[in-house]
Amino acid sequence: MFRNQYDTDVTTWSPAGRLFQVEYAMEAVKQGSAAIGLRSKTHVVLACVNKSTSELSSHQKKIFKVDDHIGVSIAGLTADGRVLSRYMRNECINYSYTYESPLPVGRLVVQLADKAQVCTQRSWKRPYGVGLLVGGLDESGAHLYYNCPSGNYFEYQAFAIGSRSQAAKTYLERKFETFTDSSRDNLVKDALFALRETLQGEKLTSSVCTIAVVGVGEAFHILDQETVQGLINEFEIVGEEPTPADETAAPDQGSGAAAPGPSEDVAPMDI
Amino acid sequence: MNVSDSTPAMNNLMGSEADSQRTLYPYVTGTSVVGIKYKDGILLAADMGGSYGSTLRYKTVERLKSVGKHSIIGASGEISDFQEIMRNLDDLILYDNMWDDGNSFGPKEVHNYLTRMMYNRRNKFNPLWNSLVLGGVKNGQKYLGTVSMIGVHYEDNHVATGFGNHLARPLLRDEWHENLTFEEGVKLLEKCMRVLLYRDRSAVNKLQIAKITEEGVTISQPYALKTFWGFSAFQNPTAGAEGSW
Numbered sequence: 001m002f003r004n005q006y007d008t009d010v011t012t013w014s015p016a017g018r019l020f021q022v023e024y025a026m027e028a029v030k031q032g033s034a035a036i037g038l039r040s041k042t043h044v045v046l047a048c049v050n051k052s053t054s055e056l057s058s059h060q061k062k063i064f065k066v067d068d069h070i071g072v073s074i075a076g077l078t079a080d081g082r083v084l085s086r087y088m089r090n091e092c093i094n095y096s097y098t099y100e101s102p103l104p105v106g107r108l109v110v111q112l113a114d115k116a117q118v119c120t121q122r123s124w125k126r127p128y129g130v131g132l133l134v135g136g137l138d139e140s141g142a143h144l145y146y147n148c149p150s151g152n153y154f155e156y157q158a159f160a161i162g163s164r165s166q167a168a169k170t171y172l173e174r175k176f177e178t179f180t181d182s183s184r185d186n187l188v189k190d191a192l193f194a195l196r197e198t199l200q201g202e203k204l205t206s207s208v209c210t211i212a213v214v215g216v217g218e219a220f221h222i223l224d225q226e227t228v229q230g231l232i233n234e235f236e237i238v239g240e241e242p243t244p245a246d247e248t249a250a251p252d253q254g255s256g257a258a259a260p261g262p263s264e265d266v267a268p269m270d271i
Numbered sequence: 272m273n274v275s276d277s278t279p280a281m282n283n284l285m286g287s288e289a290d291s292q293r294t295l296y297p298y299v300t301g302t303s304v305v306g307i308k309y310k311d312g313i314l315l316a317a318d319m320g321g322s323y324g325s326t327l328r329y330k331t332v333e334r335l336k337s338v339g340k341h342s343i344i345g346a347s348g349e350i351s352d353f354q355e356i357m358r359n360l361d362d363l364i365l366y367d368n369m370w371d372d373g374n375s376f377g378p379k380e381v382h383n384y385l386t387r388m389m390y391n392r393r394n395k396f397n398p399l400w401n402s403l404v405l406g407g408v409k410n411g412q413k414y415l416g417t418v419s420m421i422g423v424h425y426e427d428n429h430v431a432t433g434f435g436n437h438l439a440r441p442l443l444r445d446e447w448h449e450n451l452t453f454e455e456g457v458k459l460l461e462k463c464m465r466v467l468l469y470r471d472r473s474a475v476n477k478l479q480i481a482k483i484t485e486e487g488v489t490i491s492q493p494y495a496l497k498t499f500w501g502f503s504a505f506q507n508p509t510a511g512a513e514g515s516w
Contacts, residue, residue, distance in 0.1 A: 098387050099380040106372045139410075140373055 011123045021127060022120050025149035028129035032075035034165050034198040035062060037133040038158035038172065038191055039144040040182045043215030044135030046073040047191040049162070049198060050210050063212045063222055067092035069102045070136035071212050071220040075162035076149075077129035084128060088112060105136035109145045109153050117151030131161045137214055160194065167197035184215055188223075189235055204232055293397035297349035299323055301334045302473040303435030304345035305463050306404045307447060308413050308428045309456035312484035313406035315345045316460040318468075319493055320475035327475055335481040337488040339364040342378040342407035343481045344385075347432040348420065349400035356399060359388065378407025378414035382424065390422030402432035408485050431463075434471045439463035453482070465496050 006012050007020035014020060035048040050059040063073045064085040070092065074081030091111055095103040112132070119125040132147040146161065147153045158176045160168035171194045179187065191211060196204040206228035214220035223231075304317040321329030334353070335345045338360050346353040363384060367376050376384075382405040392398050398420045406415040416426040429443040442463055451459065457480060468474045476498070481490045509515050 098384055099376070100383040101377075101380045104372070104374040107370060107374065110370075110372075138374070 009123060010120055010125070010127060019120060022150050025127035025129050026131075029076040029131035029149065029161055030163065030165075032078070032130075032162045033060075033062070034160060034162035034168060034195070035073040035075040035131075035133050036158075036160045036165070036168050036172075036191055036194050036198075037073065037135050037144045037146075037156065038176070038179055038187060038194070039135065039142045039156075040179050040184070040187050042142055043184045043187055043213060043218070044071075044137070044142050044144050045187045045191040046071055046133060046135050046212045047195045048073045048075070048210050049195060050208055059210075063210050064089075065212075065220050065222070066108075066134075066136075067096070067102060068219040069138065069214060070105055070108065070134065071214055072135070073133045073212070075131050075133075075165075080128045080130040081132065084112065084115075084130065084132065087115065088134075102138060104138040104140075105134065105143045105145065106138070106140075108136075109134055109147060112147050113151050113153040116147065116149060119149075120151055133159060133161065135212075135214060136220075137216065142215065158194075160198070162198075164198040164200055167200065168194040171197045184213065184218075185231075188213065188231060192228075192232060192235065204236075205229065206232060291397075293395075294349075294352075294400055297352075297400040299329065299350045300400075300473070301332060301347045301350055301353070302471055303431055303433045303439065303467055304334065304347050304402075304404045305431045305435045305439045305443075305460055305467075306345060306406050306415055306417075306429065307443060307451070307456055307460065308406075308415050309451040309453065310449075311453065312408045312413060312482065313343065313415055314453075314456045314460055315343055315404060315406055315481040315483075316464050316478060317345045317347070318464065318475050318478040320473060320477070321350050322473045325472070327473070330475055330477060331493070333479070333490075335479055335490055337481075337483075337490070338381055338405075338407075339367065339376055340487070341375065341409040341483075342381045342405060342414075343483045343488055343490075344381075344406075345404040345432075345481070347402045352399040352401050356385070356388070356401065356403070360385075377409035377412075378405060378416070379409075381405055381407070382414070382416040382418065382426075386418050386422060386424040389418050389420060389424075393421045404430055404432060407483055411485060434467060434474075435463070438466050438470055442466065461496060465498065468496060468498065 006014035010019060010021035033049045033051055037046050046063055048062045050062060052059045060078050065071050066085060066088045072085055088108060091108055092103045116128055119127045127149040129149060134145045134147060136143055144156050145153050146156055146159050157179055158172040175190060188211060195209050206225040210222060211228050212222045299321045301321060306313060306315045315335050317334040319330060319332050320327055321332035332350055335343060336357055337343050385403060385405060389399060400420050402420060403418045415430055416424060417430040418424040429447050431439045446459055460480060464478055468476055476495045477493050479491050479493050
């Protein structure tokens with residue numbers, strides 16, 4: 001995509017019928033760090049890569065609990081994501097207050113999409129620069145949706161967004177048929193495997209990723225670091241998948257939590 | 272409340288009508304509604320009377336209505352306010368259907384929406400002068416609740432409004448049980464309605480019974496209850512007081 005005379009305003013069509021500002025907004029999503037979602041009949045797992053800008057700073061929060069039965073992971077402009085999460089939380093609370101019942105995920109997603117669409121049709125606004133993976137449970141089962149800056153939304157069995165998400169998508173495409181009847185734990189393992197694909201050789205530890213689960217009888221919650229590291233150890237030791245070549249064959253974390261040491265061996269990262 | 276009457280331009284013209292308008296007393300009212308859970312769902316009973324003070328003026332008022340696929344509502348109190356509530360509920364269900372997404376409001380959602388509506392009006396000192404019974408079945412779950420004009424709301428296995436609370440509930444507390452068949456339920460409701468007919472001045476002998484199960488809603492045709500007035504004490508009522516009537 002190159003600069004052209006139709007890309008200044010979101011309210012300007014190109015002769016080919018494109019809105020370049022909206023497409024640029026979707027680029028912003030592709031530049032963010034990866035977020036993955038997968039679902040079975042009864043559970044949804046959201047996972048994301050959490051890289052901090054420096055050792056001194058904390059990680060960016062990329063997974064938000066929206067209600068007991070809905071959570072969202074984001075990729076792109078995290079500030080936009082935070083604001084949209086607040087909107088979603090508000091909608092859920094208002095619905096619960098009026099109807100004493102959880103807001104169906106499908107309806108929340110449509111409201112979110114309509115909100116995003118407005119920003120594609122006002123000259124004084126800009127599209128939200130964030131993609132959202134909305135995972136939740138309602139009467140009709142477990143759902144995973146992807147909300148786009150364009151105002152489109154799609155339902156998925158599994159999906160990945162953000163930088164190097166194609167690697168995760170390839171893995172998910174291979175395995176998605178098993179997800180519907182998968183157990184909760186296997187679903188989490190698959191999420192971790194998919195996440196590892198996006199790290200492209202870098203070591204998967206609980207300090208670079210965040211996992212969240214929601215399911216029947218299980219409110220949306222983010223798994224704590226210890227649990228995640230435990231799960232990582234479990235499948236790394238069993239060695240189901242060949243671990244990608246690692247220069248500094250990192251010593252096994254015999255002492256539980258991995259210390260995020262200086263990453264001299266790390267593959268070139270996106271900013 | 273007339274919004275145009277409170278614009279700055281109209282203030283002087285309002286003069287003595289400067290207070291805000293709000294409901295002070297009801298005009299055309301319905302009496303008790305009685306509801307019970309039974310084996311397959313919910314049964315509601317209400318007569319078809321609309322009283323104008325002490326006059327039993329209207330005799331074909333339908334006080335039981337269906338709300339969407341999963342609920343039925345019965346109302347006592349001001350009939351015009353009930354008609355307003357029905358307009359609101361019909362809109363609610365319409366917008367729910369317009370989502371066209373497989374989700375639909377069940378009795379719990381409708382009950383809570385009504386509660387919010389009634390409580391909100393109460394807070395504005397302009398109540399909808401009704402006591403409502405809301406019952407329904409969704410996904411096999413039975414639900415029966417009530418809301419009053421001040422927003423008091425609760426659920427139970429059997430509920431009633433107005434006089435029904437005093438005359439029908441005691442009967443239901445003794446005779447209701449979990450596995451009433453449809454016939455047993457109707458008989459129990461008729462027993463309650465008969466007592467109300469004898470003892471409630473605003474009751475008329477023309478009633479409907481509404482049934483809701485997982486399959487759907489049925490509201491019966493109006494019918495009358497058999498009553499007995501042949502008590503010996505009613506013969507020669509002026510026997511001990513000649514000249515009275």
